[in-house]
Amino acid sequence: MSALLDHLPEFWQGLVVTLQLTVASFAGAAVVGLVITAMRVSPVGVLRGIGTAYVETFQNLPLLVLLVLAVFGLPEIGLKADLLVTAMIVIALYEAAYIAEALRSGVNAVSAGQGEAARALGLTFGQSLRHVVLPQALRTVIQPVGNIFIALTMNTSLAAAVGVVDLTAAANRVNLMEAQPIPIFVGAGLAYALIAACAGFVTGRLERRLVVVR
Amino acid sequence: MVSMKRLAAVAAVSMLGLSACAGTDSGSPAVPGEAKGGDLIASAPVAAAADILPGSTMEKIKQRGELIVGGSLDAPLLSQQNPTTGEVEGFDADMGKALAKYIIGEPKVKIVNSASETREALLGNGTVDVVLQTYTITPERAEQVSFAGPYYSSGLSLAVRKGTTGITKPEDLNGKTVIAGANTPAIPAIKKLAPQAKIVTFGSDPECMQALKQERGDAYVQDETLLVANAQKDSSVQVVGSPFTTDPYGIGLKHGDDQFKKFVNDWLKKIQADGLWQKTWKQSLGTVVQGEAPTPPQIGSVPGS
Numbered sequence: 001m002s003a004l005l006d007h008l009p010e011f012w013q014g015l016v017v018t019l020q021l022t023v024a025s026f027a028g029a030a031v032v033g034l035v036i037t038a039m040r041v042s043p044v045g046v047l048r049g050i051g052t053a054y055v056e057t058f059q060n061l062p063l064l065v066l067l068v069l070a071v072f073g074l075p076e077i078g079l080k081a082d083l084l085v086t087a088m089i090v091i092a093l094y095e096a097a098y099i100a101e102a103l104r105s106g107v108n109a110v111s112a113g114q115g116e117a118a119r120a121l122g123l124t125f126g127q128s129l130r131h132v133v134l135p136q137a138l139r140t141v142i143q144p145v146g147n148i149f150i151a152l153t154m155n156t157s158l159a160a161a162v163g164v165v166d167l168t169a170a171a172n173r174v175n176l177m178e179a180q181p182i183p184i185f186v187g188a189g190l191a192y193a194l195i196a197a198c199a200g201f202v203t204g205r206l207e208r209r210l211v212v213v214r
Numbered sequence: 215m216v217s218m219k220r221l222a223a224v225a226a227v228s229m230l231g232l233s234a235c236a237g238t239d240s241g242s243p244a245v246p247g248e249a250k251g252g253d254l255i256a257s258a259p260v261a262a263a264a265d266i267l268p269g270s271t272m273e274k275i276k277q278r279g280e281l282i283v284g285g286s287l288d289a290p291l292l293s294q295q296n297p298t299t300g301e302v303e304g305f306d307a308d309m310g311k312a313l314a315k316y317i318i319g320e321p322k323v324k325i326v327n328s329a330s331e332t333r334e335a336l337l338g339n340g341t342v343d344v345v346l347q348t349y350t351i352t353p354e355r356a357e358q359v360s361f362a363g364p365y366y367s368s369g370l371s372l373a374v375r376k377g378t379t380g381i382t383k384p385e386d387l388n389g390k391t392v393i394a395g396a397n398t399p400a401i402p403a404i405k406k407l408a409p410q411a412k413i414v415t416f417g418s419d420p421e422c423m424q425a426l427k428q429e430r431g432d433a434y435v436q437d438e439t440l441l442v443a444n445a446q447k448d449s450s451v452q453v454v455g456s457p458f459t460t461d462p463y464g465i466g467l468k469h470g471d472d473q474f475k476k477f478v479n480d481w482l483k484k485i486q487a488d489g490l491w492q493k494t495w496k497q498s499l500g501t502v503v504q505g506e507a508p509t510p511p512q513i514g515s516v517p518g519s
Contacts, residue, residue: 072421075428083414083430160396163414163425169396172331173415177402179355181331 003180004187014170015191021088021156021166022195026149028092033099038129040100041107051100058097064158066090071162087159095152102144106137139210146203150196157192167191254497255321258312258490261481271474272317275343281314284328284342284466288418291443291498292348293325305498306346309365309465312490313344316481330397334358337468344478345466348437350399356518360471361464362478364519365491367511369457370400371438373445375426376452381433384458387411393422393431400435403459419444426451437461443502462516479513486510 004011039051058066070090071083081089110133118128160169171188175181266272275281285306287295293306302325311321326342333349336342337359348368351361374381381387387408394400396415404411414431416422423444426434434441438457445453465482467475485491492507500507513519 068421072424072428080428161417163393163416163430165413165415169415172397173401175331176397176399177354179334179352179358181335185331 003174003178004183007174007178010170010174011167011187011191014165014167014188017084017165017170018153018156018167018191019195021084021091021159021164022149022153024088025091025095025156026152028088029095029099029148029152030145032092032096033103034134036096036100037103037107040104041129041133043125055097055100058094059101061094063091063094063155064161066094067158067162083163084159087156087162087164091152091155091159095148095155098148098151099145102141102148103137105144106139106141107133109140110136136212139212142203142207142210146199146206149199149203153195153199154192254308254490254493255311255315257493258315258321259481259484259488260319261316261477265477265480266317267473270477271343271468271471272477275317276319279318279320280322280324281310281317281344282324282326282342283310283314284333284336284345285310285325285347287325287327289348290419291439291502293346303498305366305494306348308494308498310344310346312485312494313465313478313481333466337466340468343467347466348398348461348463349466350461351464351516351518353518357469359469360467360475361519362467362475363464363482363513364462364511364516365465365482366463366495367508368437368439368461368463370403370435370459370461371441371453371457372455373426373434373436373441373451373453374432375429376450378432382455384408384435387433387435390433391431393425393434395419395422395436398436399459399461404435407458423448423451439499439503446502462511462519464519482513 036051036054039047040055042048042051067087067090070086074080074086114132114136115128118132123131156166157168160166160172165173167188171184175184178184261272266276285302286293287302289304289306292304293302293310294304295302302323307323307325310323310325314323315321326336328336328342328345328347333345333347334355337345344362345359349355349361351364355361372381372384372387381390384404384407387404388410390408391412391414392404392408394404394413394415396417401413401415404413414425416425419436419440422434422436425431427448427450434451436444438453441453445451465478467478482491485494491510495507
């Protein structure tokens with residue numbers, strides 16, 4: 001236990017980085033995911049194609065491969081950013097593919113009559129998406145998006161492999177000194193579990209509040 | 215472009231690795247590469263039957279016919295899998311083979327890929343018999359595991375890009391960004407000598423080198439032997455100063471197994487006296503370090519051993 005308590009500042013530092021990674025990546029993923037979903041349900045064939053290609057590309061490549069390519073490959077062509085920023089962008093782009101799929105399932109859950117009614121009222125594609133389809137779609141996918149948030153939290157630990165000192169890397173470093181892997185990694189695991197439990201609690205509340213009664 | 219080439223190389227290497235695995239299935243994978251390690255292991259000693267005490271760990275290993283070693287597969291010069299032969303080569307790997315021969319009579323080793331977060335647990339629950347993995351003996355670790363040895367003493371050194379000025383000793387790293395291998399003793403060492411340094415870690419040595427060249431950090435702290443080997447291959451990087459730590463590597467054993475510890479220590483003394491230790495060094499680490507083999511460290515000479 002003392003191995004854990006003696007190094008609380010290090011763990012705290014790591015936890016802060018993990019939270020930064022999680023929040024920034026999720027925000028980025030939500031925005032990109034929304035755009036991709038809009039593309040995938042749009043009436044323009046080219047946009048649909050780009051949206052599909054994006055989702056297939058990012059869902060079919062392991063996140064670690066993307067991280068390593070971005071951290072070591074991009075500087076070769078002159079693109080170099082801070083490690084934390086690189087990790088945030090890569091995780092955001094990767095998770096956006098999953099969010100886009102979740103959102104699309106939500107859009108599909110909105111009955112076709114709603115879209116037809118919106119068009120009959122004279123709303124444009126953007127207006128019907130904004131005022132009719134997406135509000136209902138978003139409410140249906142709160143739980144799946146919450147699950148993606150939790151998965152994203154766990155995925156941020158991969159950033160430890162490319163030099164970001166998040167909670168996992170911090171735990172590794174403490175263990176290197178203390179050689180007490182079980183309390184140290186159980187402690188780190190509990191911190192992740194706490195984040196996930198909070199996310200679960202929030203999505204549960206949101207879902208009950210915003211549910212669409214059909 | 216370089217990354218594409220690297221990607222292609224990785225793909226090619228993994229293909230070779232696959233075919234090598236398939237190829238050795240029918241043969242006897244335990245026989246080491248005849249060309250290199252073969253004659254070395256052939257001259258390795260075998261324990262007298264009286265030394266294998268009944269009921270001891272040694273007897274269990276002998277009956278199993280295989281020594282299970284916790285080690286790395288990616289540590290150049292120490293324990294690295296050769297992708298073309300599938301054979302694990304290097305100083306630590308050869309020590310494992312020699313120890314297996316001493317106990318069993320044949321160099322039959324199974325390497326379980328361990329990591330610094332799992333070594334203590336693997337020894338504690340008996341998954342591996344010994345750990346040979348640049349395992350620095352420290353008093354904290356000695357509370358969890360027993361250490362035979364030290365069997366090798368190394369030190370951390372600094373590497374910088376050619377033309378870097380102002381970094382010659384660890385204290386110069388204060389306020390700088392320093393690259394280190396994840397899970398290496400370099401991290402606590404830097405924290406101690408240069409508390410204001412920012413440490414970035416990467417999983418493997420090639421990644422650290424790439425990061426240094428891409429200016430992700432000002433210096434790279436790693437075992438001197440490895441750095442010397444890197445600097446020889448890549449002229450854009452140079453090693454500065456001399457080693458600033460002494461890391462005595464021990465053979466990790468299950469905590470409290472004094473019988474086995476004495477047995478391994480006796481074996482270490484034997485191979486140091488008959489020159490096998492020096493020959494093993496020459497064939498691995500000695501290929502990049504100039505001069506004769508160093509004097510092996512005194513067994514039991516550090517706290518924790």
